[in-house]
Amino acid sequence: xxxxxxxxxxxxxxxxxxxxxxxxxxxxxxxxxxxxxxxxxxxxxxxxxxxxxxxxxxxxxxxxxxxxxxxxxxxxxxxxxxxxxxxxxxxxxxxxxxxxxxxxxxxxxxxxxxxxxxxxxxxxxxxxxxxxxxxxxxxxxxxxxxxxxxxxxxxxxxxxxxxxxxxxxxxxxxxxxxxxxxxxxxxxxxxxxxxxxxxxxxxxxxxxxxxxxxxxxxxxxxxxxxxxxxxxxxxxxxxxxxxxxxxxxxxxxxx
Numbered sequence: 144x145x146x147x148x149x150x151x152x153x154x155x156x157x158x159x160x161x162x163x164x165x166x167x168x169x170x171x172x173x174x175x176x177x178x179x180x181x182x183x184x185x186x187x188x189x190x191x192x193x194x195x196x197x198x199x200x201x202x203x204x205x206x207x208x209x210x211x212x213x214x215x216x217x218x219x220x221x222x223x224x225x226x227x228x229x230x231x232x233x234x235x236x237x238x239x240x241x242x243x244x245x246x247x248x249x250x251x252x253x254x255x256x257x258x259x260x261x262x263x264x265x266x267x268x269x270x271x272x273x274x275x276x277x278x279x280x281x282x283x284x285x286x287x288x289x290x291x292x293x294x295x296x297x298x299x300x301x302x303x304x305x306x307x308x309x310x311x312x313x314x315x316x317x318x319x320x321x322x323x324x325x326x327x328x329x330x331x332x333x334x335x336x337x338x339x340x341x342x343x344x345x346x347x348x349x350x351x352x353x354x355x356x357x358x359x360x361x362x363x364x365x366x367x368x369x370x371x372x373x374x375x376x377x378x379x380x381x382x383x384x385x386x387x388x389x390x391x392x393x394x395x396x397x398x
Contacts, residue, residue, distance in 0.1 A: 144210050148348050155340045177329040180302040181295060181337065188298070189290040193283070200280075201287030208348035214247065214359040219383050223366035224376035226254075231373060235260065238370075249273065249360055253367040263371040270364050274357065281353040288349060291342035299334020303327045362386050 163172050190198055229237050235257050242254035249270070256266050306327025313323065362383045369379035 145208065145348065148209050148344060151344055152341065159336065159340070171325075172329065172332070174325050174329045177302055177326050177333055180305065180326075180330050181298045181333040184298040184301070185291060185294045185334075185337070188294045189287055192290055193287055197283045197287060201284045204281075204284035204349065205288070205345050207352055208345045211348075211352040212356065214356060216359060216362050216383065216387055219359075219362050219366060220380050220387070223369065223383055224380040226366070227370050227374065227376035227379045230257070230370050231376070235370075247363075250363050253363060257367065257370060261371075263368055266367060266371055267364065270360075270367070274360050274364070277360075278353075278357065281349070281356075285346060285349050285353065288342055288346040292338045292346060295337040295342065296331075296334040299331040302330025302334075306330065358386055 160169070163169055193201075226238060226241060229241070238254050239258045242251050242258060245251040245254060252273070253266065253270055256269065261269070304327075306323045306325070310323035310327065365382045365386070366379055369382055
């Protein structure tokens with residue numbers, strides 16, 4: 144679990160709620176019409192932008208912001224040269240037990256393609272297609288969450304305008320000014336809260352973990368291509384090492 148995401152969301156929400164409570168009654172910050180305008184309106188707009196499957200997918204995809212897959216690159220730097228040595232010494236069929244042991248699907252798939260005798264061009268084409276499909280899936284999820292950032296403040300502004308129109312249209316009735324002003328102000332608050340405290344961090348974390356997963360798959364593909372070409376195992380390791388940050392590279396080289 145990504146503790147930073149959880150601490151950040153809970154901490155930001157807690158501080159805002161504490162500030163509301165310290166100012167008086169928390170109930171003053173709850174307004175059903177404002178919630179309907181912002182939350183309901185934002186959901187409706189996002190649904191109009193995406194398919195139902197994409198909408199449902201972006202809700203379940205948010206779990207990845209809190210529980211990302213851990214796919215470190217460092218083990219690949221050591222593993223692929225060993226696989227390359229094994230393939231050069233005993234042939235591609237010797238990789239079959241290693242493929243069976245692999246727990247990550249993309250790596251397993253690539254190793255089995257080598258075992259089946261797939262050449263580098265077909266291997267690259269097939270795995271690139273796999274990576275492109277993942278990029279599109281993740282892109283749709285991220286775009287839907289980006290919609291919350293874009294639309295929620297806009298719906299808050301619409302609610303503000305609605306409240307102001309109601310207030311200005313009933314200036315002769317002092318009792319109606321308060322509820323109308325509440326709608327005007329609370330919709331802006333709700334829109335800003337949803338966009339900046341909830342959707343913003345989730346979107347950024349999803350982008351971060353998507354980039355990490357793409358780099359991991361690029362590293363795996365680089366290693367598999369090197370094995371398919373029969374490259375020197377050290378060259379295969381260097382190709383993967385180049386994808387790592389300089390500080391990590393220096394640490395692995397010293398080790």
